[in-house]
Amino acid sequence: xxxxxxxxxDTSGRRSLIETAHGKINTPIFMPVGTRATVKAMTPEELxxxxxxxxxxxxxxxxxxxxxxxxxxxxxxxxxxxxxxxxLTDSGGFQVFSLTSLRKMKPDGVxxxxxxxxxxxxxxxxxSMAIQKVLGSDIVMAFDECTPYPCSYEQAKKSLxxxxxxxxxxxxxxxxxxxxxFGIVQGSTYKDLREKSAEKLVKIDFEGYAIGGLSVGEPxxxxxxxxxxxxxxxxxxxPRYLMGAGTPKQIVECVARGIDMxxxxxxxxxxxxxxxxISNGKTxxxxxxxxxxxxxxxxxxxxxxxxxxxxxxxxxxxxxxxxILGMRLLTxxxxxxxxxxxxxxxxxxxxxxxxxxxxxxGK
RNA sequence: GGUGGGAUUGCGGAGCGGCCAAACGCAGCAGACUGUAAAUCUGCCCUCUACGAGUUCGGUGGUUCGAAUCCACCUCCCACCA
Numbered sequence: 300x301x302x303x304x305x306x307x308x309d310t311s312g313r314r315s316l317i318e319t320a321h322g323k324i325n326t327p328i329f330m331p332v333g334t335r336a337t338v339k340a341m342t343p344e345e346l347x348x349x350x351x352x353x354x355x356x357x358x359x360x361x362x363x364x365x366x367x368x369x370x371x372x373x374x375x376x377x378x379x380x381x382x383x384x385x386x387l388t389d390s391g392g393f394q395v396f397s398l399t400s401l402r403k404m405k406p407d408g409v410x411x412x413x414x415x416x417x418x419x420x421x422x423x424x425x426x427s428m429a430i431q432k433v434l435g436s437d438i439v440m441a442f443d444e445c446t447p448y449p450c451s452y453e454q455a456k457k458s459l460x461x462x463x464x465x466x467x468x469x470x471x472x473x474x475x476x477x478x479x480x481f482g483i484v485q486g487s488t489y490k491d492l493r494e495k496s497a498e499k500l501v502k503i504d505f506e507g508y509a510i511g512g513l514s515v516g517e518p519x520x521x522x523x524x525x526x527x528x529x530x531x532x533x534x535x536x537x538p539r540y541l542m543g544a545g546t547p548k549q550i551v552e553c554v555a556r557g558i559d560m561x562x563x564x565x566x567x568x569x570x571x572x573x574x575x576x577i578s579n580g581k582t583x584x585x586x587x588x589x590x591x592x593x594x595x596x597x598x599x600x601x602x603x604x605x606x607x608x609x610x611x612x613x614x615x616x617x618x619x620x621x622x623i624l625g626m627r628l629l630t631x632x633x634x635x636x637x638x639x640x641x642x643x644x645x646x647x648x649x650x651x652x653x654x655x656x657x658x659x660x661g662k
Numbered sequence: 663g664g665u666g667g668g669a670u671u672g673c674g675g676a677g678c679g680g681c682c683a684a685a686c687g688c689a690g691c692a693g694a695c696u697g698u699a700a701a702u703c704u705g706c707c708c709u710c711u712a713c714g715a716g717u718u719c720g721g722u723g724g725u726u727c728g729a730a731u732c733c734a735c736c737u738c739c740c741a742c743c744a
Binding site: 330333335387392394515541543546564574584587588618621626 | 695697700
């Protein structure tokens with residue numbers, strides 16, 4: 300994997316290029332989430348039309364279904380799902396957080412009770428790496444524990460120690476030659492823990508560095524603060540990835556703080572729930588009756604397929620009667636919104652107007 | 663004309679003497695959603711001066727301590743028979 304910074308700005312934001320075996324990634328980038336080998340409601344072709352350059356997959360979910368035997372026979376995730384561009388796979392670390400009630404922490408990993416049928420299975424750094432090796436993703440995430448918010452200092456410290464151990468073991472595992480491993484900074488909302496985490500990870504030496512344990516319910520200011528603590532410790536010549544974030548405004552702010560990569564379920568999930576992002580970064584609930592006779596596009600300024608061809612009234616109707624096309628059209632729009640936001644950010648960094656863009660965003 | 667069955671809060675539809683302002687579904691309204699257990703979840707949905715009060719269950723009049731629930735008549739629907 301190659302990483303080159305092409306432009307810097309008067310903020311910590313930079314415009315870079317990542318080159319992987321499956322193609323280029325222009326950063327700052329937004330990566331649509333495709334947990335179960337599909338970005339819900341979208342075909343890979345549609346994702347390409349939206350100019351998506353990299354998507355996510357998930358170790359925990361793909362391990363359970365379809366299972367590793369199938370993934371192996373399929374020849375990896377790219378072939379299986381017919382997506383030939385870069386893929387990043389999460390390690391299952393987020394499920395340690397989101398499925399807390401279904402797992403038990405062990406020294407070498409986590410014992411999960413499958414959320415599908417309760418089957419017990421073990422996932423640790425070795426297992427996670429072995430699975431991601433089969434998946435063949437271009438960017439592999441180290442196995443970590445994503446801490447909740449709030450999280451006591453003691454809990455955060457203990458968790459960080461385990462995570463550091465797991466990340467070291469993750470690094471020691473053999474991956475496919477085209478794969479790249481990213482370490483994940485943890486430490487909850489504690490400055491010394493986050494600094495220690497970043498420092499130790501950089502020593503282990505990864506191809507890229509992620510900041511995890513954020514966008515789990517903490518105040519936005521806390522999130523920015525944590526990023527500001529961590530970024531100075533991360534090498535300038537490696538990509539930085541803020542896991543799970545964020546809202547449009549958060550993304551703009553985090554780019555300014557030095558983040559290169561983002562992923563978030565928000566555009567796709569909110570689309571399925573009937574909400575559409577509009578220019579100012581806010582959302583409108585299209586299911587609401589007030590759009591019944593609104594024959595305007597979702598956003599007059601939007602150039603997406605949905606906005607070019609359909610009205611709010613039509614989409615509201617599709618949701619009202621439960622037609623699947625409503626979700627598809629909104630997912631298209633919301634992903635376009637996020638991907639286009641990133642393009643605007645990249646362009647403004649290139650032009651040297653990013654600070655201005657940031658200043659005016661949301662107004 | 664006859665016999666039987668019905669009329670319940672926007673719609674559908676429970677309830678069949680007190681625990682009923684009345685289940686549940688739909689529609690409606692408001693909100694949530696951040697490395698996806700999410701095409702999901704939560705709350706509201708008769709009125710009001712609203713942790714309390716007041717009017718409701720086709721209409722009128724009864725029975726009863728107490729009725730949406732029982733009785734009588736009336737109105738309107740539905741089914742079958744002439």
